[in-house]
Structure formats: C-alpha cells, structure tokens
Amino acid sequence: MVWAPDPGAIGLQVERLDTPCLVLDLDAVERNLDAMAQAMRGRVGLRPHAKTHKVPNVARMQLERGALGLCCAKLGEAKVLAAGGIPNLLITTEVVGEAKIRRLLALARQADVMTVVDDERSAHRLSDAAMGAGLRLRTLVDINVGQNRTGVEPGEPALSLARTVDSLPGLELHGVQGYEGHLQHIVDPEQRRTASVSAMDLLAGTVELLLGAGLPIEIVSTAGTGTAAFAAERGAVTELQPGSYVVMDSTYSGVGGLSFENALTVLTTVISVKPGVAIVDSGHKSLSSDLGPPRPIGLAAEFDFQGDEHGKLTFPLGRSIDVGDVVRLIPSHCDTTINLHDLYYVERAGVVIAVWPIAARGRVQ
Numbered sequence: 001m002v003w004a005p006d007p008g009a010i011g012l013q014v015e016r017l018d019t020p021c022l023v024l025d026l027d028a029v030e031r032n033l034d035a036m037a038q039a040m041r042g043r044v045g046l047r048p049h050a051k052t053h054k055v056p057n058v059a060r061m062q063l064e065r066g067a068l069g070l071c072c073a074k075l076g077e078a079k080v081l082a083a084g085g086i087p088n089l090l091i092t093t094e095v096v097g098e099a100k101i102r103r104l105l106a107l108a109r110q111a112d113v114m115t116v117v118d119d120e121r122s123a124h125r126l127s128d129a130a131m132g133a134g135l136r137l138r139t140l141v142d143i144n145v146g147q148n149r150t151g152v153e154p155g156e157p158a159l160s161l162a163r164t165v166d167s168l169p170g171l172e173l174h175g176v177q178g179y180e181g182h183l184q185h186i187v188d189p190e191q192r193r194t195a196s197v198s199a200m201d202l203l204a205g206t207v208e209l210l211l212g213a214g215l216p217i218e219i220v221s222t223a224g225t226g227t228a229a230f231a232a233e234r235g236a237v238t239e240l241q242p243g244s245y246v247v248m249d250s251t252y253s254g255v256g257g258l259s260f261e262n263a264l265t266v267l268t269t270v271i272s273v274k275p276g277v278a279i280v281d282s283g284h285k286s287l288s289s290d291l292g293p294p295r296p297i298g299l300a301a302e303f304d305f306q307g308d309e310h311g312k313l314t315f316p317l318g319r320s321i322d323v324g325d326v327v328r329l330i331p332s333h334c335d336t337t338i339n340l341h342d343l344y345y346v347e348r349a350g351v352v353i354a355v356w357p358i359a360a361r362g363r364v365q
Ligand SMILES: Cc1ncc(COP(=O)(O)O)c(C=O)c1O
Pocket: 049, 051, 052, 071, 092, 179, 181, 184, 223, 224, 225, 226, 241, 242, 243, 244, 245
C-alpha cells in the first residue's frame, strides 16, 4: 500500500503536526543551494550527491541552479531520480554482480548514466555486458585518494586501469573520481585544507599522468560539503559532489568554516516527564545514531536514545518543558535520518506548504 500523506497537514503550523516527523525548511534549503551554486559558479562544476536528500524535487532545484547532473550512491536512487525526470546521473559506487549490471544497463536505456570502476575484472564484466546489450557505458576510473574505501591506487595502477577502460569496446572513458570522505568532518578548517591539498595532490598527479598518456580525461570529480571550497581551488578538478550542504546536520554544524544552515529537523512530542527529565516519542526508528545523538533546538538539554521509539531529554538546570510540548531536534547525520522517513513535511516560516514523499528512501540496492 502506498503511504498517503495527511492532506490536513498543509497549512498547519509545524508544531501541530503528528510526531515524530521530518521537517524540511525550504527557505533554508534554497539559501544553501544558492550559496553553493554562487560560490562555485564560473570556477568549477557541481554534480551534487542525491544520497542525502533522495528526492527529485531537490535535484530539480539543483539543476535549475546550474548543476551538471546528480550523483547517486545506489542504482535504486538513480532509478527514482530518472523516473522523476533527472536526466544525467553518476553512480558513485562500483556496480558489481550480474543482477546489478543488468539493472545498470536497464537504467542506461532510460537516462544518461555514468558509472565508476576500480578493478580490471569488473571493467571487463561491465564492458562485456554493455556490448551484449548494444550499449557503451560512460565510465570514470575511481581513485583512492586516502579514504581506503573504494578506488584503485593513484599513479601507475590508476593509469593501467584507465588504459584498460579506454580499450574496452563496451566502456567509454570520460575521466576519474577521487572522493575524500575521510576528510569531510575534520573540524579545524586549516587542518582540513592541508589534508585536502594532500588528497588533491594524489588526484591531480594521477590526472597529469593519464593526460600525459593521451587518455581522454575531461571529468575529475571529487569532494563533499567539508572540502568543496578547497577542491574548487585546484585547477585539475572539474566538478564537486557535495551532498549534505543542502540540509546539514549537527555533526556538520560543528565543522569549522562552513556557512550552510540546518534545514532539517525531527519534530518530537514530550509524552512523559520526571524531575529534570522529559521523555519524547523519537528513538532509533526516527533518528539515526551512527554519528551520535541529535541536538535539541532552544533547550538546555541533552538527548539520549531510549530504544526504538523513545528518547530522553535531561535538563541539568531544571526541566523547562512539559507533557504535550513539541521539540525540534537537529539530526546528527542527515543522510541516514532521512532514510528512516517516508515523508518530508516542507515548511516555510513555520507553516507546512507541502508534503513530499522521500521517493528514494530505503533504496539500498
Ligand atoms: C562518493 C561520495 N561523494 C560525495 C559525497 C557527499 O558528501 P557530503 O554529504 O559530505 O557532502 C559522499 C557522501 O558520503 C560520497 O560517498
């Protein structure tokens, strides 16, 4: 059964919504989108990552502001965006395995899809399957610039793989990806900049090597919210992949030198009280905990998870709220919290103006 949003929600003050629910401040989203687009215009391309927001609505707003296309972590996300009319998609995760390759090829018939590869055998399998389907897949070589997650090693190993990709009949080499996820949350801006320069040296050095070998490297894709400003300063980089800047979260708010606003809150209700303590109706099922507890807005209180459905607010200076009050929480991690919810309640100035299905939530394949 398809989840039907409550039509009575439109026009309500946010505080009157049923809880727990996910609230998106559209004014703040627009300011964040504008800030990133303006900062990068004329300097470097933007291919924002949809793994954060997971909706065609926001992807369209990014394209309207000049984005080259969107990134997706999963084919399922890309399928949702393609169905929502987003034509140009980079899958930033290696596509491995028969079923996934089949799905990638089906998607490549509907949208302009680009894929990444970090392994010779995977490149051959992708090429063979694409040939069998009468397609050529636009491909980037994924390079490990220090995160030690995916990516072929920079330098000669990357050159060897790029040569293979360039030679395979089912693939079309367009460039490289080198994502430095391990640097995004370095709090001190100067430390983050120094680390970014080292990672970008690896990427730029490899790009030089590949270009010197006559390979067609027109795309060099990298960076997230924390490093976008530094990567944009590098001549070798052609485009950035930031995701979280659209809504931010309490972890990113603690990262120095970023001016994007929190646009995402989980609204929760106090359902029980004790001296110095309020119990709210949000736990692990509505707030992700991989980056710690959420931050309550406007309260001198600490949040602790109390299981799947409950959270505890502790007030060291005395409890200032009571049963029935609603509280806004800033999630500690936007991507994973959004993935827990069916709907965005979209607000402007405290009033619900729309309810958007989070169409690509749960698309983990
Ligand atoms: C490959 C890739 N690119 C870009 C991003 C976006 O990073 P952020 O959300 O920190 O802006 C991510 C996030 O995990 C990612 O995995």
